[in-house]
Amino acid sequence: MDNLGELLHGFTIAVTLPHLALMVVGVLLGILVGVLPGLGAPNGVSLLLPLTFGMQPVSAIILLSCMYWGALFGGSVTSILFNIPGEPSSVATTFDGYPMARDGRPTTALATAFGSAAFGALVGVILITFLASWVAQVALAFGPAEYFAVYFLAFASFVGMGGGAPIKTVVALAIGFAIAAIGIDTVSGSVRLTMGVDELVKGVNFVVAVMGLFGIGELLVAVEEEFHARAVSSKIDWREVFRAVGRLPRHSIALLRSAAIGCWMGITPGGPTAASFMSYGIARRFSRRGRYFGTGEVEGIISPETADHAAGTSALLPMLSLGIPGSATAAVMMGGLMIWGLNPGPMLFVDQKDFVWGLIASMYVGNIVAVALVLLTVPVFAALMRIPFVIIAPLIVIICVVGAYSVSNSYLDVVMMLGFGIVGYLFKKLFYPLAPLVLAIVIGDKAEDAFRQSMLMSRGSLGIFFANKLVTCLVVAGIALLLLPLVLQLAHLFRKPAPSTDETTTQATARQKVTI
């Protein structure tokens, strides 16, 4: 166990007083930028970057990575309390986190989210510790065709396992693809779908779309229904924080499954967003309480949070060993590495052992520091839910407007955000699912690039998607998921004429109820 020795050496670097102090500072700053509208982890880390130029690389990366962990946790807070996800990967947390908080259980929702997130991160770090060299090899096997296959699998799992009618999921995906296509196209270099608006050349930013779809959209529905006109009387109970964390082991299957999905998507470059969505979709299908998902189920929070953090953590490995940043924040940190005079790449693990293992050790300690700090703040955040709706509603509008504006100081973004608010409202009223729309906006153009790169490579032959075992498995699994709803319906039709198979019919109808 070479790696174990290295890790212990890493701990001697990470666990020193100045580094622990840096971790606390980083995590606190991270929570702050995670909770504040429109700032987010990538911006926070870039603001802090110039301060680190004079520091030792290890100290600098510890500060920045801890800020990242803090921001990830902070982002879950706004997802759960206000239905405004700060990062693409915390969108899935809103599905059950927000209903649960609205239901008067914000403490439980937050504590569950933080606990499972910490578990996911821990599994991710353990994976990095023991499989560093193997993991780097897996990521190398991913060419454009394999990338496309992973994205395809993520989309297909939504059609096959998502909650809504499959056809509505497909419609939502298609609208998302169209929005993702706005701006400059990587493969042809030409400008698409800007409809004469010069500024649209930059494309549609995810934060703008999500703030509108979720923040404003939900608000419109709430105003119409006068549902939230009263404050939620949430009891602030310290013991509930620990009780919620203590209850986590009961959901060990969901935890382990989600961690596995997260690690797999983190190593293969699917990323945390695809991981959290897939994990949620699969949990909905396999959980015994799957039909209650979307109303504030504990496993509906555990699944996306665990997978998100497992993927986010294990995605740091491809960044260090290959130089592929798994997220916007990782990209900023990579820029930092270059300025500190380190070059991400296969040699980093050989040349800069102190740096790499110091960072990995700090991921263990930093996540513990982060989860301790956020759990302490749970009652404070939960208290926010006691504010009456008449006060919180304008606040949400302000958060969304400021957030959308601060993405790139542009009024167009504010207008688009409000437009997305109306789209979100219509989707809710017509029972179209928002999740596939968001997923397509976030990874739609990556999937398109990968598909067209594959086509360039194979000169237009689809055979490239069956060229080796890896890509064939991924594509076949995707197609199977895509056809699942069709097969289920056909089976249902065939069995209907025969009344003797009473049991299977009820089963099929039960299943149909779930999909509705």
Add this chain to the structure above:
Amino acid sequence: MGRTSTLLLSAAAAMLAGTMPALSAWQPQKPIEFVATAGPGGGTDNIARAVQNIITKYKLTEQPIVVVNKGGGSGAEGYVYGKASAGDPYKVIFGTSNAWQQPLVSKVAFNYTDLTPVAAMAQDEFLLWVKQDAPYKTAGDYLKAAASGEFKMGGAQSKDTDEVLTRMIEKTGHVKLTYIPFKSGAETAVQLAGGHLDSHVNNPSESLGQWRGGTQRPLCVFSPKRLPKGPKITATEGWSDVPTCAEQGLDIKQYEQPRTVWLPGKVTPDQAAFYVDLMKKVQATPEWKDYIEKTSQVDTFLTGAELDKFIKDDLEHLKQVAAEQGWLIK
């Protein structure tokens, strides 16, 4: 009251400037915004932040500097923003040669003539890279093997510097390459390491880590002479050991990408002169030398007529390639 104080302030500033002839006539009176026409972490973002850091450290101006990223649309977002800020001397745009290349090949809503050129501060070199275990040792071997017409060349973006160079290689070397665009040079380097591509033309910093790690190696550099001597990258070789492409029979003598600095259009000559002077001061610091060395770039400084000539020459050349490829927009 507000107006009077502004007047007083500017009068004071004018007097101050008058008493210090060493300084340019114009001095900034409010915070300056550095606009990087790339996302956080890229080469253009790095240079903007390095310059910001040096200016702050040496207090080269009294005003604070903020870096903002406007990298949407392969940088077009930042240039369009610069065009919209005409007359505003508090916006400094950091870009590359795509300021004049992009308007030529895609329908973006700006042209480099909408901006005021300040300087070209550093130049990135291009090299021809192949996978470590590829059989060819020289550019000549590579071209012979590429004659089969099956070779896949990767690069960052479409119809941008990498693809232009690829088309030049095709023409000079009499081969046909399939060009596959990716989002960035780093991504392209990983695709080559995984064996999904046959070659790419990355800048030194984009493939430095991969070269050290033994996943890929440079065949030749597109430069009139070998790169300056520096520390060894692998056990045996450094940048200066890489032969020039012309030396090896691939006759492209010079191809490089400048890092450019712009102001919005319609600023006064005084204001432009202030920033030229500021960038010159930045370039004289040891931190700048350090930045150049760490990112393996070449230190140059073009401004005024020299810069104009550089842009015109590059544009002429690009027009020719773009016309041959049918890229020119109508």
